[in-house]
Structures are given as structure tokens and as C-alpha cells.
Amino acid sequence: MIRWLLIGVLAIGVVGTGVWGYQEHKEKNAILVQAENSYQRAFHDLTYQMELLHDKMGTVLAMNSQKQLSPQLADIWRLTSEAHNDVGQLPLVLLPFNKTEEFLANIGEFSYRTAIRDLNKKPLSDDEVSMLNKLYKQSAEIKNELRNVQHTVLDENLKWMDVELALATEDKSDNKIIDGFKTVEKNVQGYSEGDLGPMFTGATNENHEFRFVKGENMSEEEAKEKSKNIFSIPEGAKITMTKSGKGAEIPTYSLSYRGDGKNGYMDMTVKGGNPIDIMVDRKVNEQELSLYKGLNKAEEFLKKHKYNGMEAFQSSQYDNVGVYSFLYVQDEVRIYPDSMQVKVALDNGDILGLSAREFLRNHEERAFPKPALSEEKAKENVNPNVKIQEHHLALIENDLNEEVLCYEFVGTMGESTYRIFINAKDGTEEKVEKLKQSEMKFGQTT
Amino acid sequence: MKLIRIISIALLVVALFVSIPTSFNKETEAFSQRTVQKGATGDDVIELQARLQYIGFYNGNIDGVFGWGTYWALRNFQKDFGLKIDGLLGGETKQKLVAATKYDPQYVKQQIRSGKDFTYYGGVPKEIQTEDGAQPQDTQQKAEQGKQQAEEKSGATAVNIPSGYSQNDIQLMANAVHGEARGEPYVGKVAVAAVILNRVENTSFPNSVSGVIFEPRAFTAVADGQIWLTPDEESKEAVVDALNGWDPSGQAIYYFNPNTATSDWIWSRPQIKQIGKHIFAK
Numbered sequence: 001m002i003r004w005l006l007i008g009v010l011a012i013g014v015v016g017t018g019v020w021g022y023q024e025h026k027e028k029n030a031i032l033v034q035a036e037n038s039y040q041r042a043f044h045d046l047t048y049q050m051e052l053l054h055d056k057m058g059t060v061l062a063m064n065s066q067k068q069l070s071p072q073l074a075d076i077w078r079l080t081s082e083a084h085n086d087v088g089q090l091p092l093v094l095l096p097f098n099k100t101e102e103f104l105a106n107i108g109e110f111s112y113r114t115a116i117r118d119l120n121k122k123p124l125s126d127d128e129v130s131m132l133n134k135l136y137k138q139s140a141e142i143k144n145e146l147r148n149v150q151h152t153v154l155d156e157n158l159k160w161m162d163v164e165l166a167l168a169t170e171d172k173s174d175n176k177i178i179d180g181f182k183t184v185e186k187n188v189q190g191y192s193e194g195d196l197g198p199m200f201t202g203a204t205n206e207n208h209e210f211r212f213v214k215g216e217n218m219s220e221e222e223a224k225e226k227s228k229n230i231f232s233i234p235e236g237a238k239i240t241m242t243k244s245g246k247g248a249e250i251p252t253y254s255l256s257y258r259g260d261g262k263n264g265y266m267d268m269t270v271k272g273g274n275p276i277d278i279m280v281d282r283k284v285n286e287q288e289l290s291l292y293k294g295l296n297k298a299e300e301f302l303k304k305h306k307y308n309g310m311e312a313f314q315s316s317q318y319d320n321v322g323v324y325s326f327l328y329v330q331d332e333v334r335i336y337p338d339s340m341q342v343k344v345a346l347d348n349g350d351i352l353g354l355s356a357r358e359f360l361r362n363h364e365e366r367a368f369p370k371p372a373l374s375e376e377k378a379k380e381n382v383n384p385n386v387k388i389q390e391h392h393l394a395l396i397e398n399d400l401n402e403e404v405l406c407y408e409f410v411g412t413m414g415e416s417t418y419r420i421f422i423n424a425k426d427g428t429e430e431k432v433e434k435l436k437q438s439e440m441k442f443g444q445t446t
Numbered sequence: 447m448k449l450i451r452i453i454s455i456a457l458l459v460v461a462l463f464v465s466i467p468t469s470f471n472k473e474t475e476a477f478s479q480r481t482v483q484k485g486a487t488g489d490d491v492i493e494l495q496a497r498l499q500y501i502g503f504y505n506g507n508i509d510g511v512f513g514w515g516t517y518w519a520l521r522n523f524q525k526d527f528g529l530k531i532d533g534l535l536g537g538e539t540k541q542k543l544v545a546a547t548k549y550d551p552q553y554v555k556q557q558i559r560s561g562k563d564f565t566y567y568g569g570v571p572k573e574i575q576t577e578d579g580a581q582p583q584d585t586q587q588k589a590e591q592g593k594q595q596a597e598e599k600s601g602a603t604a605v606n607i608p609s610g611y612s613q614n615d616i617q618l619m620a621n622a623v624h625g626e627a628r629g630e631p632y633v634g635k636v637a638v639a640a641v642i643l644n645r646v647e648n649t650s651f652p653n654s655v656s657g658v659i660f661e662p663r664a665f666t667a668v669a670d671g672q673i674w675l676t677p678d679e680e681s682k683e684a685v686v687d688a689l690n691g692w693d694p695s696g697q698a699i700y701y702f703n704p705n706t707a708t709s710d711w712i713w714s715r716p717q718i719k720q721i722g723k724h725i726f727a728k
Contacts, residue, residue: 039662081653088652091662096711098650105649167663168708247716247728248696254719256633265633265694277694279687281632287488290480292534315485316606318683322485323690341691355691389518415506417514438511438604439613 032161039090039160046086047150050143053079053107057136061129066119073115080108091164097181099188100142107135113400141187149180210250212363215272223253226273227266230305231280232350234260243270252276269360275305278354285347287320294322297349298342302326307359310340320346328363333393337362337403368395368405371424378407378422381429386411386418396421398430406430476544482535486512487602494535496554497547498523500568508554508566510602558603608689615655617677619685622659624677625667627724634722635681637695639688641726644699651699695719698726 056076063069084104087097110131114124124132152158158177166175218226224239233239237259244252251270256263262282268275289297295312302310310326313334317323321343328338343353371378375391382388386409394408406421421431482490491512498504504519517533524531527542535543548568557564557576564576607613619639627638645651645658652658660668667673695701696718703723707713715727 088657088661093661093664101650244719245717247718263632277692279633279692291486292481292483317485317487318606318686353692412518415515435514436609438513439607440604
């Protein structure tokens with residue numbers, strides 16, 4: 001009797017486990033299918049977008065009037081951004097696919113610049129047309145390769161989940177999707193970057209030389225000595241030091257120390273010994289200094305290290321820490337590319353950080369012309385609904401990454417504050433920013 | 447008779463002397479000694495906003511963050527009262543402002559704690575300046591929640607954030623940084639946050655913070671779910687530093703742990719430096 005009972009219970013157990021297992025299996029499969037489907041959608045979208053892109057570029061080459069060209073170029077720009085988005089949704093990070101993505105970005109940049117230009121005044125130049133021709137041919141090859149991969153995927157029922165698995169396990173020898181994408185990449189790589197000409201500064205705008213880094217190379221000992229001047233290193237703390245590898249855009253020494261409840265870190269250029277980044281990490285106690293006093297500390301610090309002519313243009317308090325942004329001011333012109341950030345502890349006024357990368361990259365004494373427009377004339381180009389409260393002269397980098405001299409107007413419209421840059425030479429509205437610095441704490445008020 | 451008069455006069459004089467210092471005391475109670483400037487947060491800013499609103503210069507929320515709205519209101523006040531127009535709340539401006547306005551800290555603080563919308567215009571009865579309590583239960587609950595939070599932190603109901611981002615972006619990035627760089631030195635955390643931002647800027651990666659973080663196979667912490675651990679304060683601070691421009695990674699767009707990296711390709715990237723366990727690369 002007991003034996004039968006036991007068998008019965010066990011049998012129910014076995015069947016129950018089976019049913020449960022089957023349910024789990026079904027759920028897992030459903031999720032896998034869903035993940036697979038979103039990969040598939042991104043992939044098929046991408047091939048479609050590339051086809052469309054290629055066609056549109058073809059029609060642009062045949063068009064002549066601005067009325068037709070501008071919307072078409074804007075459409076190309078939109079397509080590149082969508083295609084780019086699709087690439088971002090595919091598991092391709094560990095696969096070298098960046099050349100293709102750069103190609104997309106380049107077409108995007110080109111079409112954006114030409115779409116916003118008044119083509120009646122300044123039609124496409126011969127260079128630009130030949131560039132477009134080149135891009136058109138490249139896009140044809142990418143499109144064809146992708147269509148090939150797509151055909152194989154559909155024909156052989158290939159799964160993107162397998163790609164993910166293959167990439168994760170390093171076993172990518174015979175995955176056809178991976179091979180296909182590698183071919184696409186190779187084709188794009190075939191066009192050396194030089195082909196695209198100097199027009200495409202967009203992708204490289206961050207990459208120009210560090211203009212302000214000059215002087216002799218420093219030895220490790222010299223760098224260590226210099227760092228002691230900048231850091232206040234606690235007694236007995238040991239400084240560790242490493243030199244940057246070959247991927248660094250500029251050779252640096254990284255120095256760090258630990259001690260007295262503090263961790264300090266600094267990147268210093270080998271050439272000239274300029275600090276790029278300083279960070280001091282420690283517990284910051286109750287606020288004793290106002291944000292205003294903290295600003296004085298930051299200014300003193302910059303003066304002490306011979307960064308003269310810097311002017312604070314923004315300050316923010318985060319808990320008990322003040323963060324200040326400084327700009328270089330030359331002949332009463334605020335030079336926006338030459339910016340620097342300083343972080344000050346508001347408990348005792350210690351300097352907790354410096355970020356001088358932008359300054360070191362861009363700073364030089366510039367020769368700029370007197371503004372051709374009067375301030376009054378420039379003002380006429382500002383939206384009349386904006387009530388102008390402050391104005392300065394400023395040098396900024398515009399959309400095309402050129403440095404332009406502007407009138408900077410800070411004004412209000414309703415409750416909002418705007419910063420508007422008007423080109424001091426021809427009155428172009430170069431940039432309009434809505435200024436926002438704070439946000440309500442979510443989940444606290446209604 | 448005479449004696450009574452003398453005594454009463456004497457009493458009056460004494461009362462006058464006693465009352466002067468107390469009223470004087472009251473005034474110094476207002477504002478701390480600090481100079482307050484744009485970007486500051488805290489009780490001085492709440493008082494400044496409330497006082498400016500009392501005489502109609504400031505129409506925004508009394509939220510304890512010295513933003514642009516407060517800045518223009520203060521400058522307009524300085525202009526109308528013949529003060530130096532510098533947008534700073536210093537000694538003279540404080541005196542004039544205190545003399546021209548009244549401030550009821552209890553009322554203002556209580557409204558802030560209760561989390562209700564309110565204003566503080568002079569000459570208007572306070573009862574009609576708060577959200578009416580039609581749903582007493584609801585507001586009471588909120589008041590209690592508000593009180594709990596207000597006790598933990600200062601009275602400010604807003605926070606400074608780096609331009610162009612939201613607290614929620616910071617939270618999402620802090621999640622990723624915590625999942626990826628738990629146990630790393632602070633600098634290593636800032637570097638990881640900086641890599642996320644460098645990718646957003648880079649043409650080969652998606653153009654948004656969320657796009658970069660959730661790109662398939664980009665971050666292991668996303669793939670194995672560690673991103674959903676609750677981030678510590680340090681991760682958030684690291685993210686704010688990165689958003690404010692610090693980049694100890696040296697403009698890297700990749701990083702990996704040499705002990706656990708499975709991909710050969712990642713080793714082929716030009717390396718910049720190592721911070722903690724992570725190697726940062728171009």
C-alpha cells in the first residue's frame with residue numbers, strides 16, 4: 001500500500017517536473033525568438049536603408065535646382081542617421097565594423113552641411129560633386145555586399161543569436177554573417193581616408209594637435225618634482241608613476257598617490273609638463289565656504305599656476321563641492337574653445353580637480369579682426385521676443401568647426417534664458433542655446 | 447503720581463532698549479554671512495527667492511537653487527534699488543533686501559517640506575498661495591514623505607545638473623559605472639563614465655547615452671544584468687565629474703580587463719593606459 005502511494009507521489013512529481021520544464025523551455029524559446037526578431041529587424045532595416053541611401057544619392061547627382069536638392073540632401077542625412085542607429089542595435093561591437101560606420105557618418109556630415117547651405121548663393125562645387133560621385137560608388141558596393149549577406153541569411157535561415165554566440169566564444173571561423181560583414185568592412189577600408197579630402201573635419205574635429213603644449217620633454221624625476229608643486233601631497237605618501245601607451249593622443253605621465261584619507265591622480269604631458277587632469281578623491285565634510293569663496297580659491301589656484309587671463313563664466317554647487325568653468329579672455333573677447341574646469345571642496349577650500357584638456361588643445365594667442373558689425377546692428381538679428389540682458393564679444397566654434405568672432409547675447413524669453421551668438425562679421429545667427437542648470441528633484445514634489 | 451509717571455517712563459525706556467536689540471537680532475538672523483552667487487544651493491537661496499518673490503521680482507519656484515531666473519530677479523532688484531548690478535547677494539544687497547521684505551521661514555520651509563506648489567507674494571493672504579487641500583489624506587501622506595526626505599537633506603527641491611543632461615541620465619550612467627567598475631579606484635570609475643561619453647561623441651557608436659550603454663555586447667555588466675544593482679554615491683559623483691569634463695581615460699573609447707578579456711581583437715587596439723584593473727584603449 002505504502003509502496004503504491006510512494007510510486008504515485010513520485011509519478012506525479014516526475015510529470016509535474018516535466019510540465020514545469022516544458023513551460024520553462026517554451027518561455028525561454030519565446031524570449032530567444034523575440035531577441036532574434038529584434039536583431040533581424042535591425043539588420044533588414046539596415047540593408048533597406050542602404051539601398052534607399054544609394055538611390056537618393058544617385059538622384060542628387062542628377063538634380064540641379066536648390067528647391068529639389070536641399071530636401072533630398074536632408075533626407076539622405078536622415079537615412080544615414082537611421083542606418084547608423086540600426087548598426088548600433090546589432091551585436092557588432094567586437095567585430096571591426098567602424099570603417100563602415102565612419103562612412104555613414106561622413107555621408108551624414110556631407111549631406112547635412114550641403115542641405116543647410118543656401119545652394120542658390122553657393123551651389124555645389126566641382127569638388128563636392130566629384131566627392132558625391134565617389135561616395136555614391138562606395139555606397140553601391142556596401143549596399144551590394146549587404147544585400148549578399150541578406151540573401152545568405154534568408155536563404156540558409158541564419159540566426160543572429162548564433163553570431164552573438166560565435167562572437168562570445170571567439171569561434172568566428174565559419175559564421176557566414178560575420179564573414180559577410182567583414183567583407184563589407186574590407187571594401188570600405190579599400191578607400192583610404194585620404195580620398196575623402198579635407199572636407200571631413202567633422203569626424204576629426206577633436207583630433208587636432210595640442211596647440212598649447214610646448215617645451216622640452218620632462219624626465220620622470222622632473223615630472224615628479226613638478227607634481228609636488230601642484231598637488232599638496234601628504235607626508236610620507238608614495239607617488240606611483242606610469243607613462244602612457246602608444247594609443248594616447250599625447251604622451252603623458254600618470255601620477256597618483258594615496259594617503260591621509262585622500263587619493264590623488266594627475267595626468268601630465270611629457271612635453272612641457274602641463275597638467276591635463278587632476279582629481280583628488282576624499283570625503284568632503286559640511287559646507288563651510290560659500291560657492292563665492294570657493295571661486296576665489298579656484299582663481300588663486302589658476303593664478304598660482306600661471307594661467308592668467310582666465311575668467312569664470314559658470315559655477316555650480318553639487319552637495320558640498322563647487323565646480324567652476326573658466327574661459328580665456330583676450331582683448332575682452334571670451335574664447336569659448338579655451339575652457340578649463342576647476343573643482344573646489346567647500347569644507348576647507350582644497351582644490352579637488354582640474355580639467356585642462358580643451359585649454360591645452362586649443363589655446364593660443366589669436367589674431368582676430370575687429371567686428372565689422374556694430375553691436376546695435378548685430379542685435380537686430382536676434383529674435384525680437386528675446387529680452388537681451390547681457391552682451392559680450394565671444395569666439396566660438398560653429399557647426400562647421402570654424403572659429404568665428406561673435407556677439408554673445410544672453411537674454412530671457414518668458415521664464416527661460418537663452419544664449420545667442422551672432423556672427424560679428426556678417427550677422428549670421430551661429431548658435432542659440434537654451435540655458436538650463438538645475439532640475440527639480442524627481443519623486444519628491446508633485 | 448509723579449513717581450508713577452517717572453517709573454512708567456523709565457519702564458518705557460527700558461522696554462525700548464530691550465526691544466531694539468531683539469529686533470536687531472531678528473535681522474541678523476536673516477541670511478548667513480556668506481556671499482551667495484549663481485549656482486549656489488541651500489537655505490540662503492530659499493530665503494533669497496522667497497524675499498524676491500515677496501516684492502514681485504521673482505516669479506519662479508522657490509526651490510533653493512540659484513539658477514538663471516533668480517539671477518535676473520536679483521539683478522533687477524539691484525537695478526531698481528540703485529545698487530551695483532552684479533547678480534551677487536553680498537552685504538549691501540542683503541541689507542536692502544531684508545529692509546524691503548519680510549520672510550517667514552516657518553511658512554516657507556513647511557510648504558517646501560509638504561511638497562505642495564506655493565508662492566510667497568507680499569500682501570496676499572498665505573492661505574490662497576498654497577495648493578488647496580481638497581484631498582487632505584493625499585496631501586498628508588505626501589507631507590509625511592516630504593518630511594522624511596527633507597529631514598535627510600537640505601530644503602532645496604531642485605539640484606544643479608551638468609547642462610544637457612537629466613538626473614535620470616546620471617542615474618543610468620551611474621548604474622553602468624557601478625556594474626562595470628565596482629571595486630575600482632575613483633579615478634577608474636570616472637574613466638569608465640568618460641568612455642561612455644566619448645562613445646556618444648564618436649561617429650562609430652550610437653549618439654545617445656542609452657544607445658551606447660544598451661548596444662548589444664558593448665558592456666558585460668549590461669549583458670549579465672549587473673547594471674541593475676543599486677549604484678553607490680561614488681558612482682554618481684564619478685558620472686557628474688565625467689559630465690563636467692574630466693576624462694582620466696585619455697579620450698579612450700574601449701577598455702577591458704586583461705585577465706578576463708576573451709577577444710583577441712581588443713588586444714589589437716592601441717592602448718593608452720591602465721587604471722586599476724582596466725586597460726583603456728583607442
